[in-house]
Amino acid sequence: MIICEKCFCDTEIISVIKNKSVIGDCPLCKSKNVYLYDTEKFDDLSMMFDDLLSIYTPVSLLPQSFPKADTRLLKSELIYNWNIFNKKTEADVYNIITAICKEKYEYNAELFDQPVGIQELYDSDYLSKHSLLTTNSWEDFVEALKTRNRFHTHYVDLDLLERFCSYIRKPYKTGEVFYRCRISTEVGIPVTEMGAPPIDKTTDGRANARGIRCLYLGDTAETTIYETRAGAYDYVTVGKFQLKKDIIVVDLKKINQISPFIEGLDCLEYAINKEHLNKINDEMGKIMRRSDSPLDYVPTQYITDFVKSIIHDGNPEYAGIEYKSVMHNGGYNLALFDPDLFECIETEVYAIETIDYKKHIV
Structure with missing residues (x-):
């Protein structure tokens, strides 16, 4: 054939x-x-x-x-x-x-x-040694983080999570361009003020807890405008950010799409963790509403903090995480652990003219 x-x-x-x-x-x-x-x-x-x-x-x-x-x-x-x-x-x-x-x-x-x-899906001995969440469910993990132990849970096999992260490394070269949007006046926001907020103004986000600075960027100006959720007739300032040095990030968009043919990958181990990896992908792409509790960010903050903690040869292995945009179909976001890795080089001010709402009965 x-x-x-x-x-x-x-x-x-x-x-x-x-x-x-x-x-x-x-x-x-x-x-x-x-x-x-x-x-x-x-x-x-x-x-x-x-x-x-x-x-x-x-x-x-x-x-x-x-x-x-x-x-x-x-x-x-x-x-x-x-x-x-x-x-x-x-x-x-x-x-x-x-x-x-x-x-x-x-x-x-x-x-x-x-x-x-796959027989091993119901083999408790195998799962206890090879499952990302051992014998727990994703719901057990989330509940434990929210209500019992925020920082030192034993529900996750961190060695295994680090190994999966190593399969979805994504490099970026110096000079790569991303974007950041903020609601403003028609005058706009100066280039020097378009970066991550200072510590005392940092709130809970998908990839950071309150008080921990993180720079959120989007792949296009359009993605960042959608993510800002500006209203009709608002003005927004979009900053163009340029990468100052080569970096490697973890592309969480791909965490459930790892090739089973990568050298060194255990296909069986990967297969029995597919459901958990799908959950991570879903959680990163979960829409957050204004009425939601900051606790709803805890699972993704935990995953992000772990990626941030991975050190090799005394240096951080990853500069940030990449995840799909929840507001702009096909777009994606980059959360940088060190806001100084990018520099805002120019800005443009946009007036939001119309918003198209799609709805369904719930």
Whole structure:
């Protein structure tokens, strides 16, 4: 079977296909002049998928007590639980995976044709050693932070969290530009006053507790205007910020989209933590209302403070975190632990003319 780089969105797989240096037209997705991979000639992808598929057990071999609701066909699991294939139907994925793993399919067709499950999801001994929250739920973790122990909870395996963070490192080079918006008058706010507020005016935020300075920036001026939640006829000042030195941040937008094919990653450990990682992603993207309590920020503040505490060779490993915008679809924000890493180089004042409200009955 001939497939191509465009059939996938996993960067590790795309890299393997490109290394074959075979260029042509893909008969499956119809892409032109792309890198091709012939499953009859190459076995690189077969070896990569072996580790991932080994975590699954066909329903006929699962214990009777295993919940049927936690099983589904392998082709569905690969589409909906792993960010591997680029807009492929279940039929396409079935054909691709059985072609790539043709030898495994010959002696273990049940894995591809029956619903499958992950036994370790219900193995308390395995979970206690390999789950990010050991045997606790995300709700248990949040409740403990809010009501019992704010700073020294034992609900999280911090070594494991640090390892997951290492898979979503994102570098930025000196000169990168981000934006910050503040509600103002039509005169605007001076460049020198567009940075993070002073300590005595710092309030609770998604990535910082009251009294801890943090510089929040957005990828575009539009994202920051949305995040500011300015009203109709308000004036806003948008500052253009430039990075003063190379940094590395943790891209929490990707925490539930780590490639299962990264060297050194334990696929089974990652799979049983998928739900917890999804929770972190959801929490970072949770909409906060004016009526919400500052306690609702505690889970994300805890995660952020831990990332901030990671030290290697006596120096902080990460300069901040990146997370999706909750107000501007497709936009993202950057929270910097050291506000002096960026410098505001210019500002522009905008008048907000209209706001479009979308609503639904609750």
